[in-house]
Amino acid sequence: MSSAAQTPTPESPADSLLPESQRPARVATADDDHGHVDVIDTREGYFAAIEQIRAGHGPISIDAERASGYRYSQRAYLIQIFRRGSGVFLFDPPAIGSFSELNDVIRDEEWIFHAASQDLACLREVDLDPTRIFDTELGARIAGMPRVGLGAVVEELLGIHLAKEHSAADWSTRPLPQSWLVYAALDVELLVDLRDAMYVVLAEQEKIEIAEEEFDATLRKESKPPRPEPWRRTSGLSTLRGQRALGLVRELWEARDAYAREVDTAPGRLLPDASIIAAVRANPTTKRELGGQKDFVGRASRTELARWWAALERGRATSDLPSLRGPSTDQLPPPRSWIDRAPEADARYKAARPKLQNMAEAMSIPVENLLTPDHLRRVAWDVPEVVDAEHIGEALRRQGAREWQIRFTAPVIAQAFVEAGQSSPETPGSDSSV
Template identity: 50%
Template sequence: MTSATSPAAATSPDPSYRPSGEQAAPTLVAEPAGGVPVVTDTPAGLAACAAALAAGTGPVAVDAERASGIRYGQRAFLVQLKRAGAGIWLVDPEAFEDLAPLDDALRGVEWVLHAASQDLPCLADCGMRPDLLFDTELAARLAGLPRVGLAAVLESQLGLTLAKEHSMADWSTRPLPVDWLNYAALDVELLVELRDALAALLEEQGKLAWAEQEFEHVRTTPPAAPRQDPWRRTSGMAALKRPVQLAVLRRLWQAREDLARHRDLAPGRLLPDSALVAAASTPPRTVPELRATRGFHGRSAAREAPRWITAIRAGIDDAAAGQAPPRHGPGSDAPPPPRAWRDRDPLADRRLTTAKPRIARAAEALGMPPENLLTPDTLRRVCWTPPEPITPETVAAALAERGARPWQVEQTSAIITVALLDPDPARDR
């Protein structure tokens, strides 16, 4: 259960504090005001956490720590929560089948996260899904803040800065060091106060309703479908041209993935992509040849050498049997890269080169990045395949069909309609 294990290293100042001028240094918050809580990792502790959160008031600040690049997948290894009246809780998801009791305790409560799209998938894997969401990073983008990292936004809005030292830590470590726990607790210490400041800023700018649509979009967007042929994302594979090379790469990638999953390690910690590409480029036939291949060094490579040789031989056999993968992966409904438009469809190219800078100017006038006013993919799709006939109504419907939120449609449909109907003349580029 949560308890303060040490006195605060620095008194947390009034969150409403603002520096009096541009030269005012932000105030450092070195530790949560209530101290660093212990980790909740027992059923009794989880029940106490759920009860405390349910009895709290107002929004709940939520964050999660993963072990990206160290462990297999993107699961959470620590979940941090803070709610008024409940204090900060640090929960170890690895100790439980799921965190459904916390989800139940927070039904109907607004969750405050920074860069929510990064953490919502791993929280969902723990059985935690918000009913309401406020994303402080997305709010900062819509408000036009120049820097949107948590520390930068806290500094600009509250005049505070956090002691941040362990962002690249291996959060699968057990037990977690106290200074790491302090870092994790600080991630939720001031999120609700930051949420209030950003909401006030967005309200002042007339953008709060837009932000709420964006938050709901993030909250309700389903997980991405599994990639077809994920091995095709191997870095450097463009150098491989022959069918046998692609067949060997596919088998090596699959073998590495299976072993990584079994060992709970990030695949790149077993073998880097460059090693897979090197072996696929000139497939070694024996263990000594493999050991001489770039990337296949050290005790781990020697211990698993038979696995890699088996995969290489299977790839060679695939190619010999006419079962090598095609050079290019499965087709997509996405338009071709814009650099190819001028040759493939000059009119579409003119539509895009007309609409894109106009959207950028509109975004600048609204004080936000162009990609937040309308995603580049949505703009490309509408310019490549415009609706027929082209009218304000059909363009608005096309944007909505492609995922644009109502506020985005309202702000961009007229601009895009004009660009589609009357694109600028072609220019040498």
């Protein structure tokens, strides 16, 4: 197993004559500059790696590669770990199984991620579950960096250009190409240095406590419950009319989902949403007619034609048709409709938004990180009986806002709501742009 970190390309003599600010970034590339990388795919190799990781020191940098867009599942197909004094380790999760023994060794160390929310679920599936994290992507947002992708942040803070050509690859491929493995190794080899540089930036901006609250919230955030009718997210659904058409979409979507789960393939690769909509719109009268549609495409559009035809027949025969409006949810109406439906809420919302935007700019934090947009919408729609910082703060806390967010935004929102209440709400028909 290679433990060699990336090797930057040396400066040319001409580059060395330039001022530091004008020199091109050093380049980390997936080529011969990096040592050979192997994948650990046996329990014996896994236990040997645990001992090497145990002997290292400092935090654990970690990343996971999935096969989104290729596979039905969101499982990890490669897990990368780096620790100073230990090196880099690439594991094959389907071959290893549970990582509980490794988790026992590293659980209480700080784990460094870039965009932890994308990886925590698939790591927990294999029994890797941290107790504290540092998220360099989230840290970059809080620091007000203009670009927060790993490559951009590495280049900004470490002066290294990190190639990202394999980010959308099918990581369920076996064997994995060496260039992909080097790419994956570099992602974690740089994270510890990136974490240290990010910490300095956050400390200089006096945002360490804010960042730590955000990291903890990411770690403890609960998974969203499944949507009650996920088929309603079919792209193009709004172009169809009538309950029967919705019933046909539902049957095709559910047939596709069941088959995709069975063969562990992304549903859209088997039968794209556009094909489902096209079939429902054409309403073919025979299986042969369905198979003859030019816009009915996809990897399984013909090989599983009997499956799709059976779904259409079920949709035509059922009396259990879906409602046109969909299941009831606690989703608010879009703010653009508030001026007619709830003019006082509209006035509160419009008064508070620019104030929060100004605060976000002053703090160099994206406004969506200063306060989740839905939190402002909900407190404007269902305002507390007493409009002051304390009661607004309580309402935000119930929605899941962090304490630092409440501390900064509750007084501003309360003031904006009071000012909105002192003015007459806009009359219906006036400008409702937000």
